[in-house]
Amino acid sequence: MTDPHGSIIVNFIARIMMIPFIILYAFYVLVHGEAGPGGGFQAGAVLAAAVILSRLALGREQRIVSTGGLVILAVAGLLVYALTGVAPMFFGGEYLDYGRLPIPATDGIVFGRVTVRSIGVFAIELGVAMGVMGVLGAMFDYLTGAEWSGSDAG
């Protein structure tokens, strides 16, 4: 299951067309979560689809992230969320009080009407996406047993 598929068509379609598009679409879902349907959980699931497709179609030599990298992503995602919450506490706010994030004077100046609070919301969405992507991808690796015949010291 973790060997390359072997077909040059499957390899080409997955590597050149599908995986880049899936990743691009995931970032669209992530960024668009500010204005419409979308957000961190959905973007993380879509990113995990790209990770799993790279494992199924390309095998372990050409896959896009290693198992260890996925675990690090999961941890980093939760840390991004928690630290985004901690940061305002050093600037006179409370936990997860994004309005006190140390981003100077973006209220209504940068990007039209982007407020500091919505930047904080985007930061936590990014953390959620990283966490969901890392957890889902690492679960796939462990369930298929792909993480312990490692060529990448995984």
Add this chain to the structure above:
Amino acid sequence: MRVLSVIAMLGFAGLVVYATSALPLRGDPDAPAHRYLSPYYVERSASEVGTPNIVTAVLGDYRSYDTLGETAVIFTAGVALLMVLGRGRKRD
């Protein structure tokens, strides 16, 4: 012991079903959530949070603790699975 646990489970199930009868009907405009909370979010989220999407404003700002907990739940489930499936394997 088995009989006792079945009885306890049925008791709790009955309690939950009984408590459900006190919940407001779905879509009831006079439910407390629709009288106070929803209008508050609809009216103020644009000026207080600044994200055009009210769902994102509620998820990411008003109920940020909740979302942090959800992320922690997913992370914990993944780590637990990794610990169970990775047990006894030798890693070089």
